[in-house]
Amino acid sequence: MSKSKTSYKIVLESSGIQKDWSALEEEFPERMEELKDFLKNNPADRRKALGKLKKLKGRFQTILQYDVTTNDARVWYQIEKKERNVIIKYAGHHPNW
Amino acid sequence: MINTMFADDIVSATDLRNNQREWLEKAYRKPVTVNYGRRQLAIMNRDQVSKLYIALYYTELVLRACQEFRENKESSVFPWVENLQDNEKIKFYTELANCTLKASVAGNWDKLEILIEDWKATAEVEQDPELARVLLAKGDPSQYVEVKD
Numbered sequence: 001m002s003k004s005k006t007s008y009k010i011v012l013e014s015s016g017i018q019k020d021w022s023a024l025e026e027e028f029p030e031r032m033e034e035l036k037d038f039l040k041n042n043p044a045d046r047r048k049a050l051g052k053l054k055k056l057k058g059r060f061q062t063i064l065q066y067d068v069t070t071n072d073a074r075v076w077y078q079i080e081k082k083e084r085n086v087i088i089k090y091a092g093h094h095p096n097w
Numbered sequence: 098m099i100n101t102m103f104a105d106d107i108v109s110a111t112d113l114r115n116n117q118r119e120w121l122e123k124a125y126r127k128p129v130t131v132n133y134g135r136r137q138l139a140i141m142n143r144d145q146v147s148k149l150y151i152a153l154y155y156t157e158l159v160l161r162a163c164q165e166f167r168e169n170k171e172s173s174v175f176p177w178v179e180n181l182q183d184n185e186k187i188k189f190y191t192e193l194a195n196c197t198l199k200a201s202v203a204g205n206w207d208k209l210e211i212l213i214e215d216w217k218a219t220a221e222v223e224q225d226p227e228l229a230r231v232l233l234a235k236g237d238p239s240q241y242v243e244v245k246d
Binding site: 009010011012013014015017018021036046054055056057058059060063065076078085087088089090094 | 181182188189211216219228236237246
């Protein structure tokens with residue numbers, strides 16, 4: 001998909017996330033491509049990620065969760081609308097599962 | 098109160114057989130009760146029946162959950178709710194009740210499903226203090242690393 005001027009930039013919150021992000025890309029290449037496309041274009045639109053997107057509540061209400069797989073591969077992120085950034089805060093297999 | 102729903106059109110089995118098309122057309126629009134000996138049957142639109150069953154399912158679910166919460170019992174309906182903080186539990190049940198009412202009026206339960214899934218995901222994060230800490234920490238833009246295509 002071509003990158004429009006309104007699309008979001010995906011950034012890892014710190015270099016420490018790189019390893020887990022890359023591991024997910026290696027393990028689930030197609031699903032991660034789908035995720036990246038989603039994050040760039042519609043990072044908060046449930047209709048574009050049916051059943052995969054969760055909007056956390058309570059003290060996590062600015063955090064969104066994308067289920068890469070139905071098992072335990074997850075990506076949690078925040079959206080900086082003004083800056084057009086999607087900030088990846090955590091990626092990988094849920095540590096407790 | 099709810100019995101009046103079936104009170105308008107009552108037909109005998111014989112009359113139904115003799116005027117089948119007319120009664121089935123009526124039943125498509127609203128329920129028709131068929132007297133069959135001493136028993137009574139109802140014919141009604143299948144979509145309507147489906148909606149009633151779905152409404153009943155969710156309403157029972159939510160009422161049971163709210164009752165457990167009111168009685169200060171651990172939730173058997175939503176066991177994960179125990180991972181939420183106390184103020185979040187109150188917020189969850191409040192939103193659950195409000196959403197159920199809206200869904201019942203609209204006849205659309207999708208938003209209730211979404212609400213439950215969102216809270217469940219929140220509870221799963223609450224279960225893991227380290228993950229919760231990472232997600233709540235404020236990032237430093239100078240440390241951001243762009244993901245390249």
